[in-house]
Amino acid sequence: MADTDSPTAGASPVSPIDRDLEAHLAAHDDEQLQRLLALLRIPSISALPAHAPDVAAAAEWLAGELRRLGLDDVQVVATPLHPLVTARWHRRPGAPTAIVYCHYDVQPVDPVDQWETAPFEPFVRDGRIVGRGSADDKGQIVMHLAALEALLAVHGALPLNLTFVFEGEEEYGSESIMAWLRANREALRADLVVISDTGFFEGNIPALTVGLRGITYAQVDVYGAPVDLHSGQYGGVVENPVNALARIISALKGPDGRVRIPGFYEDVLPLPEAEQARLAALPFDEEAYRLGTGVRELVGETGFTTLERRGARPTLDVNGIWGGFQGEGAKTIIPAEAHAKVSCRLVANQDPDRIFALLRAHVAEIAPPGVRVEVRLIHGGRPILTPTDHPAILAAARALEAVYGQPPVFIREGGSIPVAAAFGEVLGLPVVLYGLTQPASNAHAPNEWLAVENFERGARAIVRLWQELAELPR
Amino acid sequence: MADTDSPTAGASPVSPIDRDLEAHLAAHDDEQLQRLLALLRIPSISALPAHAPDVAAAAEWLAGELRRLGLDDVQVVATPLHPLVTARWHRRPGAPTAIVYCHYDVQPVDPVDQWETAPFEPFVRDGRIVGRGSADDKGQIVMHLAALEALLAVHGALPLNLTFVFEGEEEYGSESIMAWLRANREALRADLVVISDTGFFEGNIPALTVGLRGITYAQVDVYGAPVDLHSGQYGGVVENPVNALARIISALKGPDGRVRIPGFYEDVLPLPEAEQARLAALPFDEEAYRLGTGVRELVGETGFTTLERRGARPTLDVNGIWGGFQGEGAKTIIPAEAHAKVSCRLVANQDPDRIFALLRAHVAEIAPPGVRVEVRLIHGGRPILTPTDHPAILAAARALEAVYGQPPVFIREGGSIPVAAAFGEVLGLPVVLYGLTQPASNAHAPNEWLAVENFERGARAIVRLWQELAELPR
Numbered sequence: 001m002a003d004t005d006s007p008t009a010g011a012s013p014v015s016p017i018d019r020d021l022e023a024h025l026a027a028h029d030d031e032q033l034q035r036l037l038a039l040l041r042i043p044s045i046s047a048l049p050a051h052a053p054d055v056a057a058a059a060e061w062l063a064g065e066l067r068r069l070g071l072d073d074v075q076v077v078a079t080p081l082h083p084l085v086t087a088r089w090h091r092r093p094g095a096p097t098a099i100v101y102c103h104y105d106v107q108p109v110d111p112v113d114q115w116e117t118a119p120f121e122p123f124v125r126d127g128r129i130v131g132r133g134s135a136d137d138k139g140q141i142v143m144h145l146a147a148l149e150a151l152l153a154v155h156g157a158l159p160l161n162l163t164f165v166f167e168g169e170e171e172y173g174s175e176s177i178m179a180w181l182r183a184n185r186e187a188l189r190a191d192l193v194v195i196s197d198t199g200f201f202e203g204n205i206p207a208l209t210v211g212l213r214g215i216t217y218a219q220v221d222v223y224g225a226p227v228d229l230h231s232g233q234y235g236g237v238v239e240n241p242v243n244a245l246a247r248i249i250s251a252l253k254g255p256d257g258r259v260r261i262p263g264f265y266e267d268v269l270p271l272p273e274a275e276q277a278r279l280a281a282l283p284f285d286e287e288a289y290r291l292g293t294g295v296r297e298l299v300g301e302t303g304f305t306t307l308e309r310r311g312a313r314p315t316l317d318v319n320g321i322w323g324g325f326q327g328e329g330a331k332t333i334i335p336a337e338a339h340a341k342v343s344c345r346l347v348a349n350q351d352p353d354r355i356f357a358l359l360r361a362h363v364a365e366i367a368p369p370g371v372r373v374e375v376r377l378i379h380g381g382r383p384i385l386t387p388t389d390h391p392a393i394l395a396a397a398r399a400l401e402a403v404y405g406q407p408p409v410f411i412r413e414g415g416s417i418p419v420a421a422a423f424g425e426v427l428g429l430p431v432v433l434y435g436l437t438q439p440a441s442n443a444h445a446p447n448e449w450l451a452v453e454n455f456e457r458g459a460r461a462i463v464r465l466w467q468e469l470a471e472l473p474r
Numbered sequence: 475m476a477d478t479d480s481p482t483a484g485a486s487p488v489s490p491i492d493r494d495l496e497a498h499l500a501a502h503d504d505e506q507l508q509r510l511l512a513l514l515r516i517p518s519i520s521a522l523p524a525h526a527p528d529v530a531a532a533a534e535w536l537a538g539e540l541r542r543l544g545l546d547d548v549q550v551v552a553t554p555l556h557p558l559v560t561a562r563w564h565r566r567p568g569a570p571t572a573i574v575y576c577h578y579d580v581q582p583v584d585p586v587d588q589w590e591t592a593p594f595e596p597f598v599r600d601g602r603i604v605g606r607g608s609a610d611d612k613g614q615i616v617m618h619l620a621a622l623e624a625l626l627a628v629h630g631a632l633p634l635n636l637t638f639v640f641e642g643e644e645e646y647g648s649e650s651i652m653a654w655l656r657a658n659r660e661a662l663r664a665d666l667v668v669i670s671d672t673g674f675f676e677g678n679i680p681a682l683t684v685g686l687r688g689i690t691y692a693q694v695d696v697y698g699a700p701v702d703l704h705s706g707q708y709g710g711v712v713e714n715p716v717n718a719l720a721r722i723i724s725a726l727k728g729p730d731g732r733v734r735i736p737g738f739y740e741d742v743l744p745l746p747e748a749e750q751a752r753l754a755a756l757p758f759d760e761e762a763y764r765l766g767t768g769v770r771e772l773v774g775e776t777g778f779t780t781l782e783r784r785g786a787r788p789t790l791d792v793n794g795i796w797g798g799f800q801g802e803g804a805k806t807i808i809p810a811e812a813h814a815k816v817s818c819r820l821v822a823n824q825d826p827d828r829i830f831a832l833l834r835a836h837v838a839e840i841a842p843p844g845v846r847v848e849v850r851l852i853h854g855g856r857p858i859l860t861p862t863d864h865p866a867i868l869a870a871a872r873a874l875e876a877v878y879g880q881p882p883v884f885i886r887e888g889g890s891i892p893v894a895a896a897f898g899e900v901l902g903l904p905v906v907l908y909g910l911t912q913p914a915s916n917a918h919a920p921n922e923w924l925a926v927e928n929f930e931r932g933a934r935a936i937v938r939l940w941q942e943l944a945e946l947p948r
Contacts (some may be wrong), residue, residue: 028521039526176938195902217804226768232687232889235819236789237780238769242814243792246723253717257710294700295712297601299844306711319718319807320798325815328689330852332817332890333793340716341799343806346707368729378804415706416806433822444704 016402017463024150025463026276032149033129035065035143037103040122040131046082046105046172055168058104059083062141062166067150071164079176082168090150090161096472097161097190101423102141102197103170106133107444114446128454134450135441140196143436143455147462159470163190167419170197173379174419181426191474192392193423194465198435199443201411202284204454206404209433210397211311211412212420214346214383216355217319220248220363221339221468223372224415228324228333241338242323244302248373249340251366252316253357257301257309259316259344263363267349271312275388275410279307282409285431311412316344341378345414352380381418386430395468396432402468403461436461490876491937498624499937503930506623507603509539510616510929513578514596520556520579520646529642532578533557536640537628543622545638553650556642563622569676570946571635571664575897576615576671577644580607581918595726602924609915614670617910617929621936633944637664641671641893644671646658647853648893655900665948666866667897668939672909673917675885676758677931678918678928680878682870683907685785685886686894688820688857690829691793694837697846700809702798713844715812716797720753722847723814725840726833727790728779731775731783735817735836738788743784743859749884753781756883765916785886790818815852819888826854855892860904869942870906875933876942910935 028260044058045051059076062085065295066074072086082105109119109132117123122131122347129139144164151158165188167177181188201207222241271279286306290298300309311316323332323338344355360375367373386393388410400408417433424431435459436471442448491499518532519525535552536559540548556579564571583593583606591597596605603613618638618681625632639662641651655662675681696715703712727733745753760780764772774783783789797812799805818829834849841847860867862884874882891907898905910932916922 050723090514091632115639147688152581213709215706215806217806227919229715229767230889231791231793231817232689232819233784233887234767235687235791235888236783236787237772237888238767239771239773242795243723243727243790246720246792246795247729249717249720250724255721264759268914293708293712295698295844296846297844298711299713299842300711309710311709313710316717317705317714317808318720318798318803320800320809321716321720322800322810323794324517324792325794326796326813327794330815330817331793332691334791335794338795341804343705343709343804345706368773370769370771371756372770413707414709414711415704 017460020154021150023457024154025146028146030144030183031138032459033124033452033455035145036129036139037122038117039138039142040133041120043120043263044105044168044198045108046169047108052082055105059085059168064103065145066164067083069145069152072420077180079180081172081176084168084177084180085166087164088162089158091157092161095160095470096474097163098469099163099165099188099190099193099423100144101165101167101195101419102144103137103167104141105168105171106138107136107171111446116447122144124452128456129452130447130449132448134448135437136443136448137170137197137453138396139450140436140458142197143170143458143462146459147466150459150463151466159337159466163188170419177419181422188427190427190429191472193427193429193431194434195417195420195423195431196434196436197417198413198443199437199439200435201282201409202289203441204438205283206400206406206408207411208393208400208408209413209435210349210386210393210410212384213311213314213414213416214350214352214421215343215381215386215416216346216352216359217341217380218356218359219341219342219376219378220245221337221374223337224334224370225336228336229335231332233448234334240332240334241342241366241371242335244368244371245323245338245340246250247368248363248366249318249342252342255265261358263358264314264355268314268347271308276308278410279305282307282369310414312347314345314347314350316342318342346383348383348385350383352382356380363458381416382421382425384421384424384431386432390430391472392430392432395472396434396465399461399464399468402464403457434465491934494628495624495937498628499620499933502620502623506616506620506933507926507929509599509619510603510613511596511674513612513616514607517862518579518642519582519592520643521582526556529556529579533559533642536578539619540638541733543619543626551654555646556651558642558651558654559640561638562636563632565631566620566633566635569634569944570945570948571637573637573639573662573667573897574618575639575641575667575669576618576891577611577641578615579642579645581610581611581645581757585920589755590921598926602923603926603929604921604923606922608922609911610917610922611671612668613924613929614910614932617932617936618670620933621940622935624937627941633940637662642677645895646685651893652838652896654827655896659901660829662901662902664901665946667903667905668908669897669905670908670910671890671891672887672907673911673913673915674909675756675883676763676913677914679757680874680880680882681885682867682874683887683909684820684856684860684862684867684884687785687788687888687890688824688826688895689817689855689873689890690820690826690833691815691817691852691854692830692833693813693815693850693852694719695811695848696806697811698844699810702810705806705808708808712808713842714808715845716809718842718845719812719814721842722837723792723816726816731773733788733790735832737832738829741825742788742821745782750782752884753779756781784888786821788819788824790816792816820857822857822859824857826856830854845935855890856895856899858898858905860893860906864904865946866904866943869946870908870939873935873938873942877931908939
């Protein structure tokens with residue numbers, strides 16, 4: 001999947017934006033690249049307390065850029081953890097208002113020995129910008145800055161009103177922004193939310209992500225005797241918590257990939273035939289995808305395709321398990337306890353709290369006698385599904401088609417962006433996931449990269465997005 | 475179970491051994507107790523390399539005692555790990571020869587904060603000798619020394635020939651002695667083996683253990699993708715190694731307690747009706763036993779009683795499991811791999827290697843597609859079952875009845891003593907498990923103890939055993 005640096009789209013080499021804007025962008029492409037490299041050099045890892053000053057430095061850098069561009073109300077907003085950076089340009093009364101969200105924090109760099117070079121000493125090679133955060137999500141931030149700069153320099157104004165919200169703890173749970181959103185509903189009045197934190201379809205095919213799965217993440221704890229028992233003396237007369245946990249887990253999902261929690265599928269919206277057809281028509285190389293995962297065989301819920309399973313169907317996975325002896329050799333015990341992290345990925349219209357209640361009830365139902373079983377919620381997040389015929393989605397599709405020369409594909413991604421669901425829910429706004437990177441960009445992994453071409457075209461796609469959205473009826 | 479210090483047997487307060495022997499033993503009971511305390515002060519923990527000098531010191535102490543008693547060929551035999559201590563008294567040609575086995579090493583003391591006092595500063599309180607090794611197995615060693623001393627002092631001779639083999643790594647796998655046994659078959663010619671490393675029945679009822687379970691201990695490894703995958707991006711399209719392992723484990727034993735490995739029960743000898751009746755007649759307080767384990771409910775194979783399940787039926791337990799994320803909170807991964815330690819306790823006539831082959835074949839059969847599954851043997855040990863009508867068992871039963879005033883019960887224990895099976899197999903000899911401690915003695919746990927009464931009567935029971943065995947036809 002990594003051999004597709006060049007967009008497979010892009011038949012039209014002519015810029016789809018007006019000549020002056022294009023001339024300005026082309027004249028400043030390298031300057032914007034240097035700007036991105038400067039931001040990439042700040043190791044703003046939100047998960048590691050030692051990097052808190054770096055996160056703060058990235059926030060200040062970003063606020064400085066927004067001030068330089070002449071935006072209003074540029075603020076670095078303190079939160080319980082890492083700051084938000086907010087700004088606005090609301091000088092076109094009567095035009096639509098969009099909230100723009102990206103995040104300026106990055107993932108940790110482990111395993112650092114698998115990086116070809118230092119993660120925070122970014123460089124450009126073979127058309128790729130390599131460094132932590134290049135794709136996720138600093139590259140998209142600087143694309144937005146470049147688009148702003150071009151529009152303001154050439155036209156002296158934006159075609160619509162924008163409110164910027166840049167987060168500094170997206171890679172660490174987005175907790176602070178959730179409370180902040182609820183407390184600032186009024187100030188965040190807008191017509192829609194544009195989030196640039198996703199990517200294109202396999203092989204760099206322009207795409208709009210219209211679905212993100214939600215999540216219910218729980219822990220199952222099984223307790224037997226108060227201490228480990230000798231497996232010779234007690235084997236066969238007491239329930240073994242690990243055996244019990246294995247039985248519970250295997251009762252949660254069948255070998256057919258179906259989740260066996262009663263009621264689990266009750267709220268799932270069936271995939272419309274038109275979308276099934278659209279997914280089936282995607283140029284998806286399943287064998288290349290399998291090779292990318294490194295597994296022997298792709299498996300999943302009977303009756304669905306891989307793309308359907310990945311984005312349009314809910315599922316259940318154990319994320320971790322532990323209990324008893326884990327060392328070399330043998331220890332003959334019946335462990336006192338066993339534990340598992342169990343999470344469900346949810347699709348529209350499933351509710352994370354209801355799914356947790358169903359999970360807990362089912363586990364209680366099947367828990368064997370002789371052990372005590374507890375299930376507790378660790379966190380939940382709602383799924384997102386934006387109708388593909390929503391005017392904002394259609395506008396975004398027009399923008400992508402104009403810039404990339406082909407209409408984007410609509411995709412549902414398997415992951416969750418809790419803050420995306422929160423924007424939609426708390427503010428009651430449609431969310432457009434306008435992501436411009438390649439799926440194979442090694443986000444969260446060593447040697448993260450962003451194609452220079454995606455970086456440069458992305459700025460143009462954002463310019464065009466604002467132009468398309470400006471035309472939306474209010 | 476700990477409120478039964480006094481033997482429930484012992485109606486006869488009159489010593490069943492002759493007056494001079496009893497007088498000598500009675501005159502030296504306290505001296506023998508002091509001797510035991512001296513041995514208990516040596517922290518001969520075989521599992522911890524730092525204690526190797528202590529294990530060596532205990533071996534030297536023991537060799538010194540055997541020399542003081544005038545035994546022949548007293549040797550401290552070096553092995554790849556901890557030494558054996560051997561000695562013999564073969565001065566009665568024509569009489570039977572017994573090999574006597576005990577072990578002078580002890581378990582580690584963790585969790586040391588749960589000990590009332592220091593584990594290697596033994597003391598006597600309320601009729602109990604408290605200290606690591608008091609029951610397992612140093613107390614029984616000193617009972618043997620006391621019996622020897624009395625017989626040699628009063629009669630100037632033993633009634634039969636004895637070969638002593640004291641091991642220093644029983645609590646660490648008995649590896650060295652296995653090779654030594656095979657290499658010394660000739661020197662170990664005898665009529666039977668007496669092992670004092672078991673105990674009485676619940677509540678201190680005199681007992682002879684005629685069955686010990688064997689073991690097949692294996693590890694199951696399940697491999698999926700080469701690295702952890704994002705559970706959002708890949709959940710539902712790749713097999714999860716932990717889910718797969720849970721499914722495998724739950725296919726190994728049913729909720730009815732039956733092992734589901736095809737062929738698993740094929741070689742199991744059915745429990746004779748007479749023995750079923752004998753087990754059923756034992757004064758077994760199941761509720762007290764349950765309380766001792768701390769579990770909510772005793773469970774097990776349908777159709778069998780707790781005592782049958784514990785000693786006469788094979789079973790399967792997971793001794794440990796691990797895979798993926800084990801920390802606080804959440805990590806949304808599909809683990810790259812998952813592992814479990816799985817062991818089967820075996821009963822007569824099951825073969826550990828055959829059981830491993832069946833286990834491996836069954837796991838291969840049920841392993842889901844999409845993952846690679848490996849099963850490897852960690853170790854195996856054969857079960858033991860001595861017929862209750864064997865002349866040596868009958869002689870031992872007579873000895874216990876004479877000393878405790880009631881015939882012993884015959885029990886099958888759930889644990890394994892690999893060296894016991896090895897003595898039987900390598901030397902082709904019957905094994906008499908002549909253990910004289912209480913089952914509730916906290917062997918392997920904090921605050922290990924031995925009742926002073928068991929210690930003193932034990933020496934008499936050993937004297938009487940030698941007298942009974944001396945009469946065996948050769």
